[in-house]
């Protein structure tokens with residue numbers, strides 16, 4: 068299982084496979100299980116149906132580590148337009164971005180300016196901005212960006228990854244900022260010195276961090292979001308929230324488009340705040356390989372779609 072995950076994550080980094088997949092009609096068809104299409108309009112259309120089922124939305128355009136300042140500006144402008152469309156359509160939607168997509172590798176200062184512009188637009192349109200967490204090389208810089216954004220735009224959120232050994236310390240350091248945190252397990256192939264190798268260790272770490280976040284919610288200093296499809300873990304967290312007196316509207320559960328859809332609806336029916344993260348865009352290859360790596364059985368989807 069772990070070998071399958073490593074192979075898929077290694078394939079995610081291959082430029083050659085990227086090119087092959089982007090031109091393959093059958094791989095493209097297989098991605099539809101996890102993304103409604105390549106354009107913002109596809110995401111907005113799918114978002115309308117999800118919102119009608121009582122769920123909120125997070126939109127993200129796929130793409131990471133862009134290689135020119137112009138490309139970063141284009142990404143920023145795309146999201147600025149998307150915030151306007153969200154408001155026009157009155158969708159209960161927010162936007163999540165990867166700092167490298169806004170040029171973090173090229174110029175941290177310019178990236179920060181783009182993010183500040185997006186957070187300002189989010190506030191002006193009654194929405195909110197999220198920072199995704201990328202691989203461990205970017206954690207320090209992403210946390211620094213978050214501190215700068217959060218001071219000016221309090222609704223801004225950030226993802227933290229439970230598989231990293233450093234995360235309990237990062238969480239404690241963020242607490243004085245009254246953070247909005249989406250806790251995820253972590254999707255990248257990290258060295259064992261930095262991240263847990265065994266899934267059971269990551270799951271244990273996730274629960275411990277979730278408990279700390281719920282403590283913060285009880286005292287009003289943390290807005291926790293649990294970004295996971297692990298239903299057993301969610302059940303334990305919900306029970307922990309109930310036992311410690313944290314109301315359902317003081318935490319949220321976020322899942323990805325196309326995964327555990329019926330569980331998402333059930334959680335809404337049980338009174339939870341649920342949001343679905345909808346990804347779209349032409350640069351889907353690396354992101355799609357990470358989805359396959361999370362559940363190598365998903366490779367079957369690809370094989371099945373080969374036969375129509």
Ligand SMILES: Cc1cc2nc3c(=O)[nH]c(=O)nc-3n(C[C@H](O)[C@H](O)[C@H](O)COP(=O)(O)OP(=O)(O)OC[C@H]3O[C@@H](n4cnc5c(N)ncnc54)[C@H](O)[C@@H]3O)c2cc1C
Pocket residue numbers: 198199200201226228249251252253254255294295296297298321322323326327344357358359361362365
């Ligand atoms: C809203 C959201 C935002 C995220 N943002 C980030 C981020 O910023 N940075 C980051 O590193 N990672 C991010 N992730 C990905 C995350 O780190 C995990 O890789 C991913 O969520 C799979 O882990 P899991 O918590 O669902 O638990 P797992 O234990 O992996 O899965 C639990 C169960 O959910 C189902 N499941 C999980 N994944 C899939 C899948 N791909 N296809 C079908 N079924 C599946 C399976 O039945 C599995 O048994 C995000 C995830 C979510 C839900």
